[in-house]
Amino acid sequence: MPLSKRFLPTWARNYSRGTFVADFSAGLIVTVLVIPQSLAYALLAGLPPQVGLYVSVFPVIAYALLGSSMVQAVGPVAITAIMTYSLLSPLAAPGSPEYLALAAALSLLSGAMLLVCGAVRLGFLSQLLSRPVVGGFIAGSTVLIVVSQMEYLLGLSITGDNTWQLLADLLRQIPNSHLATAAIGVSALLALLAIRHSLACWLLRIGIDRDKAAFAVRLTPLLVVFAGTLVVVAFDLDHRHGVAVVGTVIEGLPRFTPFLPAYDTCKTLVVAASVMALVGMVQNITMAQALAIKRRERVDANAELLGLGAANVVAAFYGGMPVGGGLSRSAVNVAAGAQTPFASIVSALTMIGVVAGAAHWFARLPLAVLAANIIVAAYPMIDLRALRESWRYDRADGLAWVGTAGGVLAFGLQTGIGLGVVFSMGTLLLRASTPHIAVIGRIRGSEHFRNVERHDVETIPEVLFLRIDESLFFGNLGAVELRLNQELESSAEIRDVVLVMNAVNRMDATAVEVFAELNRELGERRTRLHLAEVKGPVQDRLQRTPFWATLSGRVFLSANDAFEELAGRVR
Numbered sequence: 001m002p003l004s005k006r007f008l009p010t011w012a013r014n015y016s017r018g019t020f021v022a023d024f025s026a027g028l029i030v031t032v033l034v035i036p037q038s039l040a041y042a043l044l045a046g047l048p049p050q051v052g053l054y055v056s057v058f059p060v061i062a063y064a065l066l067g068s069s070m071v072q073a074v075g076p077v078a079i080t081a082i083m084t085y086s087l088l089s090p091l092a093a094p095g096s097p098e099y100l101a102l103a104a105a106l107s108l109l110s111g112a113m114l115l116v117c118g119a120v121r122l123g124f125l126s127q128l129l130s131r132p133v134v135g136g137f138i139a140g141s142t143v144l145i146v147v148s149q150m151e152y153l154l155g156l157s158i159t160g161d162n163t164w165q166l167l168a169d170l171l172r173q174i175p176n177s178h179l180a181t182a183a184i185g186v187s188a189l190l191a192l193l194a195i196r197h198s199l200a201c202w203l204l205r206i207g208i209d210r211d212k213a214a215f216a217v218r219l220t221p222l223l224v225v226f227a228g229t230l231v232v233v234a235f236d237l238d239h240r241h242g243v244a245v246v247g248t249v250i251e252g253l254p255r256f257t258p259f260l261p262a263y264d265t266c267k268t269l270v271v272a273a274s275v276m277a278l279v280g281m282v283q284n285i286t287m288a289q290a291l292a293i294k295r296r297e298r299v300d301a302n303a304e305l306l307g308l309g310a311a312n313v314v315a316a317f318y319g320g321m322p323v324g325g326g327l328s329r330s331a332v333n334v335a336a337g338a339q340t341p342f343a344s345i346v347s348a349l350t351m352i353g354v355v356a357g358a359a360h361w362f363a364r365l366p367l368a369v370l371a372a373n374i375i376v377a378a379y380p381m382i383d384l385r386a387l388r389e390s391w392r393y394d395r396a397d398g399l400a401w402v403g404t405a406g407g408v409l410a411f412g413l414q415t416g417i418g419l420g421v422v423f424s425m426g427t428l429l430l431r432a433s434t435p436h437i438a439v440i441g442r443i444r445g446s447e448h449f450r451n452v453e454r455h456d457v458e459t460i461p462e463v464l465f466l467r468i469d470e471s472l473f474f475g476n477l478g479a480v481e482l483r484l485n486q487e488l489e490s491s492a493e494i495r496d497v498v499l500v501m502n503a504v505n506r507m508d509a510t511a512v513e514v515f516a517e518l519n520r521e522l523g524e525r526r527t528r529l530h531l532a533e534v535k536g537p538v539q540d541r542l543q544r545t546p547f548w549a550t551l552s553g554r555v556f557l558s559a560n561d562a563f564e565e566l567a568g569r570v571r
Contacts, residue, residue, distance in 0.1 A: 009065055011340040019339045026336035027346025030073065033218060033332050034347075035354060036225045037377070039246060039362055040370040041076035044145070045084040046094025047103060047321055049246050049362070052076045053355045054254035054319030059311040060348040064341035067307025068300040069288040071338050073329035073347075074311050078378050079138065079283060080276070080324045082145050086413045087272040102269065104320030105261035109273035111312025111322075114281060114305050123301025125278075126285040130427065132390045133420040134282055136401035139382045140408025140416055146378060152371035153189065155181030155244065163409040180241040184231065185368030188224050192376040195220045215335045218328075221373050228369035229362070237366070244367045249359040253352060254318040275417050276322055284308045284325040291330060328377050396427045435470030437483045440500060440559070447560040449500070461493050463566045465559060467500040472511035481514065488525075495527055496553065498562045502533035507541065516547040528553035532562045 034056065042052030056075045063074040084103055085094065092098040117125060129137075140163075147166050151158045155178025160166035195217060203213035237243040261269075288299045308324065315323050333343060391398030400423035408416030440449040441457030449465065450457055459465070464487055470476060488494055507515075519529045530553035534542070539555070542548045556562040 009341070010068075011070060012342070015340070015342070020342070022337045022339045023343040024346050026333060026338035026343040028350055029336040030329070030333050030338070030343065030347045031350040031354065033222055033336075034073075034075065034329055035351075035362070036222060036365075036370065036373055037326075037328065038076050039249075039365070040374050041078060041081040042321060043246070043367070043370065044078065044148070044374060045076070045081040045103065045321055046089060046099060047084075048095065048100075048250070050250045050355070050359060051319045051321050053249075053351060053359060055315045055321045055323050056351045057254060057348045057355065058318045059315040059323050060344050060351075062310040062314045063307040064344040064348075065307075066303065066310050067288075067341065068298075068303035069291060069307075069325075070295065070297055070340050071291055071330060071334050071343075072284070072288045072325045073333040073344055074284075074308065074325055075323055075329055076321055077324045077326035077329070078145055078374065078381075079141055079279065080322045082141055082148065083276055083279065083413050084322055085148075086144070087269075087275070091268065100320055101259075101261075102265070103322070104257075104259065104316045105265050106269055106273055106276060107312045107320060107322040108261065108316035109266060109269055110276040110280065111309045111314075111316060113273060113277040114309030114312065116309075117277075117281070118302045118305030118307075118309055121302045123285065123305055126281050126301055129278070129282050129417075129420055130397065130400060130424045131286075132386070132397040132401040133404050133424050134286065135383050135386050135390075136404030137279070137408060137413075137417055137420050138283075139387075139401075140405035141413060142378050142381045143405075143409060144413075146375050149371040149374050152244065152367045153182070153185035153375070154178065155185075155368070162412060178242065180237055180243050181366070181368050184228055184237070184243065184366050185372055188228055188369045188372035189375060191224055192221060192372055195224075196376060211335065218332050218335055221376070225365060225369055225373065229365045232364050232366050238364060246362055246365045246367065246370070249362050251356060251359045253356055256317055257320075258317060272414065275414050278421075279417060280308055280312070280322070280324045281305060287325045287327060287330065291334070327381070396430060400424065400427055429475065432470065432473070433475040434479055435468060435476050437469065437480060438467045439487060440465045440467045442560065442563055447558070449559045449563075460563070460567050461491070463496045463498060463563075464488070464491075464494045465498045465500060465563070467503070467559075469503040471504055471506040473506075473508045474510035477511055477514045481518070484518070488527075496530060496566050497522060497527060498530040498532050498553075498556070498559065498566070500532045500559050501535070501538065502559075504538060505535060507538055512542065512545050512547055516545075516550070519547065519550060519552055523552050530554050530556060530562055530566075532556040532559045 035053070038052035038056050039049040040052070042049050060074055084106065088099060088102045088106065092102055117123070144163050147163055147170065150156070150170050154174065156170070156173045156176065158166055158169040158173060160169050199220065200213045200217050203216060204210065232238055232243060232245060238245045285299070285301050285304050288304050292299045311323050315321055387398060387401050390401055403423050404416060404420040407419035438451040441452050441459040442449050443455060444458055449467070452459065466484060466487065468480060472480065484497070522529050529551060531551070534555060
């Protein structure tokens with residue numbers, strides 16, 4: 001490979017002119033469409049609106065150069081915004097210099113954690129949270145986002161320590177809604193909902209292409225933003241009637257602000273940064289993989305961690321707001337025709353022009369319209385269908401979804417994600433500690449063995465074939481011993497026990513000791529212990545133990561070999 005290409009991202013090494021045209025147009029379109037989102041999510045995070053524009057520049061470029069997803073768009077997103085606000089608001093007043101410093105430190109620390117995880121190839125940690133837990137966390141966070149935006153939508157000021165208290169205060173104050181603000185906010189909300197649910201169908205009926213119809217739907221939030229701003233300007237609603245607007249949006253390029261958080265700040269934020277990194281890791285990799293599957297591409301989890309980590313570190317120095325992979329941003333990117341991360345680079349460079357000369361255009365944008373945009377963008381993230389499917393398939397997964405969502409709503413994001421990890425680990429341990437164990441027999445006329453409770457099989461009364469469908473460790477050996485003893489007590493004829501271990505991938509030291517004890521106890525009953533279908537790595541380890549030499553029975557290559565030999569002995 002030429003030296004000139006060796007240091008280029010993989011996607012840039014064989015870049016074509018046709019791809020450039022597609023990426024360039026997509027980048028321009030995405031920039032225009034995500035401006036309202038960027039402003040809104042900055043305000044949602046408790047930060048000045050221009051911060052949302054700042055972190056849509058250099059952090060986006062950092063991810064494009066280091067990430068592996070071709071079309072995922074990184075920037076300010078709802079989840080990171082509400083997490084920033086929830087984690088930092090107890091520590092400082094939103095919008096204050098102290099709050100801004102904490103937000104930058106949070107972005108730096110979480111980014112550094114992601115970089116370290118990517119560098120040491122810990123991408124597998126993204127699997128620490130199960131899909132139901134992630135779904136429950138996102139659902140709970142979404143409810144929190146929606147409730148938090150109702151005060152801007154209706155012109156209220158609500159307080160509370162958790163979502164339930166916020167909701168209760170909201171219901172009490174609804175009669176005191178600011179009429180002009182509520183009129184604008186509710187109108188924008190209804191318009192956006194109608195557009196989302198009806199516009200695409202109407203466009204399809206009149207013959208518009210499906211992709212163009214979908215793009216038109218994604219374009220409408222920007223039009224609603226412009227319409228809301230025009231109404232405020234035309235009737236001077238902010239000055240005459242007190243309608244809250246974005247206010248001054250500082251123009252100019254984001255400045256590089258190097259800093260190093262104090263030790264006390266790092267100590268205060270280490271848990272919050274860990275939560276931010278973990279959620280960002282899971283969300284980013286999950287979304288990147290989903291987009292890659294649709295495009296028949298592959299993503300590298302470790303490269304994703306490096307890209308997201310670098311984006312957050314850069315964001316700390318250029319704006320100070322944590323960023324992540326955005327569902328709506330990525331959807332707009334795909335719909336606009338993006339083919340590679342160069343589309344994100346074009347979008348970032350275009351955003352520089354917006355920041356430098358056009359930011360003041362959004363000064364009189366009503367907060368109620370931004371709130372309506374956030375609500376409409378957020379609520380689809382509550383995936384009740386996934387909850388129903390999880391509940392039907394496995395109640396433990398369903399309970400994990402409900403428990404995580406409830407934890408977020410009742411105790412906040414930090415405690416909610418902690419509960420999510422507990423639910424994920426608890427579910428894993430529950431399943432591992434209760435392995436499926438089946439008494440098996442041979443299907444007549446074949447060499448296949450199946451559960452005696454499910455199939456018509458032939459058995460040998462004096463021989464017990466017991467299949468263990470789980471790796472063996474200290475947590476599930478009690479279940480194995482219990483089931484074996486139950487079967488032995490139910491039949492005094494048993495003289496041979498065959499443990500079929502084709503599903504056992506690993507045995508820990510405790511399992512070896514328990515097997516040695518079983519071998520001794522069965523010997524006292526004049527019953528032999530045999531093993532069948534032991535996997536090579538497991539057998540290699542067992543051969544180095546005293547148990548292997550003292551095994552009373554044989555080790556069979558297959559259950560059928562054991563059946564044939566032991567049946568011959570009985571006859």
